[in-house]
Amino acid sequence: MTTATDDLLARAGLPVTDLRPDLAHAPGPLAFATVSGAHLYGFPSQDSDVDLRGVHVLPAEDLVGLHEPEETRTRMWERDGVELDLVTHDLRKFVRLMLRPNGYVLEQLLSPLVVHTSPLHTELAASAPGVLTRNHAHHYRGFAGTQWRLYGNTGELKPLLYTFRALLTGIHLMRSGEVSAHLPTLLTEVDAPAYLPDLIAAKADAEHGTATGLDGEAVARDVTELHGVLDEAQTRSRLPDAATALEGLHDLVVRARLTG
Template sequence: MGVVPDLDRGRRFLAAHPPPGRVLLLAVTGSHNYGFSSPDSDLDLKGIHVAPTERLLGLGRPAEAHDRLEVFDGQECDLTTNEVGRAMSLMLKGNGNMLERIFSPFQLVDTPEIPAMRVLAQGSLSQACFGHYAGYFQGMQREHTRATPRAKSLLYTYRVALTGVHLLRTGEVEAHLPTLAERYGLAEVEELIAIKAEGAEKQALTPAEDERFRAAWPRLEQMLRDAKEGSPLPERPQNRDAVERWLIDLRRHELLGA
């Protein structure tokens, strides 16, 4: 389901707005990765870059994030890359935004660091991710109820909760909502995706539709709590030392070129 993202457009946008350092990873996230994009969906580009090591040795510190948002070749492109030190710190804290970009199937650059980062990310998975997904789920519920009820924001509540449930239960980062909904028996998601696909990115819901689909929120919240209680993942990441060694080696390589 959903529209296939234009990876070439994403690469051109990156070339037009490069971050202040070598790009290690750049992925399509957002509704294209979640399986419910519309023809007018924006292109969410999230990545990781490494600042030149010299920038870390002086009095100043390089910016931790690089952001660009504009309409490019007829499509809104939203680019954010994080400096690798910040990215690894967030990963160890169970930040789902960082985990999802690392494991996204839609990668725009090919670097030798991607396999290593995926190994480190897999080894870092822990119950710490519960805070991210539970908090994000609550935040998306508030966002949905504050404005005109839309299919997109309601789909986000399902997606966030089910990604968290699946990660806590299986140790797998899966952001594709149709796959998750089928696995966890939420057949109504297919109908909700169809409503969005037949309309537009900001397709509104009728009051009856909104009430019917929101009825799943208590179940999703309970599923998250149950997944946390029964999770086989460790309470905290077990590979902090390995992540630090890799980061030091990376910075040394960037400085010395060998």
């Protein structure tokens, strides 16, 4: 991990600054591992766990034999009192997810909080513009809707911030063609309710703290209004209707598999 990445992780509020020893126990070769979740989104709590996401590369024999390949691997452990969660997909599965309107995997791929990287990671990241489409608005619209319903059931700050983060990421993507998942940065680029910085500050105290002192009707109006802004941004977006990187990604997967 570079010093720049160490500094970036420290600014993100991570309780650990070098996760490489933990990744050494990951099964199989990793193409990359990055930090996702609340740390990436810019509103971690003092008791947040660390979500690590990435890609591993299965050997060719695992895919052509009779056994079912382990396309998704999960490992959870604790270090210095902090819970860590590593989830990786095999390269082929991850690329297939990239080719869908799935903003989540693109956020992982392009996360600036890089714990482990490789030339393959660099190639995948370079291909990201070729998979971005106006249909990614559906992903962020749907994710925001799910989190809004969860907020309605729990009253917790976390799903409320996830709701706003998803909507603002979607709006920014439709307008700029760039994936940005960091809510504090998005607040400087997209018009958003003025109370969001206070909510971010409040969540720092507890991962599952409740939202207090809010005008529920006003918050609901704000969410509805941002849905409308996302709809308009999708209509006006210059992003294509379909991914253009299919063949290039196919070649990348084949080459990585045969030379890995």
